[in-house]
Amino acid sequence: MGWEKTLDRYGGVIEERLKTFLDETVKEAGDYHSFIENVYSDLEEFVLRKGKRLASCSTLLTYKGYSGKVDDRILKVCVGIELYRHSILVHDDIVDMDNQRRGESTLHKKFTDSYNPYNTRFGEATAIFTGNIAYALATRAIMNSGFPEAKVGRVLLLLSEGYRAVNESQILDLLFEHKDVDVNEWRVMAGKRAASLFKVTLLTGAILGDAPEKDVSLLGEAAENMGYSFDIQDDIIDSFAAKDEYGRSPCLDISKNKKPLHVIYALNSADQTKSEALKCLLGKEFLNFGEIDLIRKLLRESGGLDAAKQESRKHAEQAKVLITQTSLTEDVKEFFTSFIGYIEESLNWYK
Numbered sequence: 001m002g003w004e005k006t007l008d009r010y011g012g013v014i015e016e017r018l019k020t021f022l023d024e025t026v027k028e029a030g031d032y033h034s035f036i037e038n039v040y041s042d043l044e045e046f047v048l049r050k051g052k053r054l055a056s057c058s059t060l061l062t063y064k065g066y067s068g069k070v071d072d073r074i075l076k077v078c079v080g081i082e083l084y085r086h087s088i089l090v091h092d093d094i095v096d097m098d099n100q101r102r103g104e105s106t107l108h109k110k111f112t113d114s115y116n117p118y119n120t121r122f123g124e125a126t127a128i129f130t131g132n133i134a135y136a137l138a139t140r141a142i143m144n145s146g147f148p149e150a151k152v153g154r155v156l157l158l159l160s161e162g163y164r165a166v167n168e169s170q171i172l173d174l175l176f177e178h179k180d181v182d183v184n185e186w187r188v189m190a191g192k193r194a195a196s197l198f199k200v201t202l203l204t205g206a207i208l209g210d211a212p213e214k215d216v217s218l219l220g221e222a223a224e225n226m227g228y229s230f231d232i233q234d235d236i237i238d239s240f241a242a243k244d245e246y247g248r249s250p251c252l253d254i255s256k257n258k259k260p261l262h263v264i265y266a267l268n269s270a271d272q273t274k275s276e277a278l279k280c281l282l283g284k285e286f287l288n289f290g291e292i293d294l295i296r297k298l299l300r301e302s303g304g305l306d307a308a309k310q311e312s313r314k315h316a317e318q319a320k321v322l323i324t325q326t327s328l329t330e331d332v333k334e335f336f337t338s339f340i341g342y343i344e345e346s347l348n349w350y351k
Helices: 002-030 034-049 056-069 074-094 105-113 118-143 149-176 182-193 192-207 214-241 261-267 273-281 289-301 304-324 330-349
Strands: none
Touching: 002 034, 002 056, 002 074, 002 118, 002 330, 034 074, 034 105, 034 118, 056 074, 056 192, 056 330, 074 118, 074 149, 074 192, 105 118, 105 289, 118 149, 149 182, 149 192, 182 192, 182 214, 182 261, 192 214, 192 289, 214 261, 214 289, 214 304, 214 330, 261 273, 261 289, 261 304, 273 289, 289 304
16 A cells, blocks of 8 residues: 555654664663663663554654655654654553553563562553653654744644643543443543544644645644544454454453443444443453454444444545645645545454
């Protein structure tokens, strides 16, 4: 796919810059304390694990779509965007009690196993502080990028607003594990999660690339729609993808009593029998294969899966329309519309 080759191409360039930046940070830490040096080294390993670099590539490509170039300044900003994204992931893993990220130990698990395997408090607390450090390093990278001070200030404000929104969404996500939720309440939470991240990444590129204010507004709205579509798709993957495909056990969110959109639709289905049957399985820590199959059957037959897919597609189509209305270069428009199309297409894989 064209969009995947684009991510591979620019993601590799960004990874090189990330490594240089983090190597220097590790060396700085080693000058004053060996343990802090180890912490930064573990953070570097975590950040540099193989991934698509969608967040930073979105910033880079949006910038390129307005400025017509990829320069040293935007690459420095992309380092900051990746660190910003990973600061969120570190904390997300702790809250969700996940032990793996991209096939390796999560940071809090790594700290626990390496330094004090008999005390999870140490590993989790160290990871919380390391996530905060990653955010501080993100702002440092952006501040030292060389862009005009006014633009940098605008981007840092965008970053802080996005970070606040993501943390609010995490609180709501936790709350939803303990209460009944309707679709409108889910939208509030989701609008502050994936939608917030897409907005930060796209608008950073637009602001630094001197996009017209009309385009900044269009991209903000497009980013929200992309975020909703992506969030719904990602949650469906959690319920329906096989472990060897996704790298994690299926229905993990449901086992934690989380309320993704397809589950909310199923729980609010007119078929109360199926709704009650699904409710009995929510929050069960260890789901066997039969229970996972039953959950999937209930999600399908209640209409929850189809309703969520329809909503994801609606947001995807709206995002594509908004992207085409901007003055981005055609190649960058094609990248984003192709990626959005992939989200839509992937919804057909889970039935």
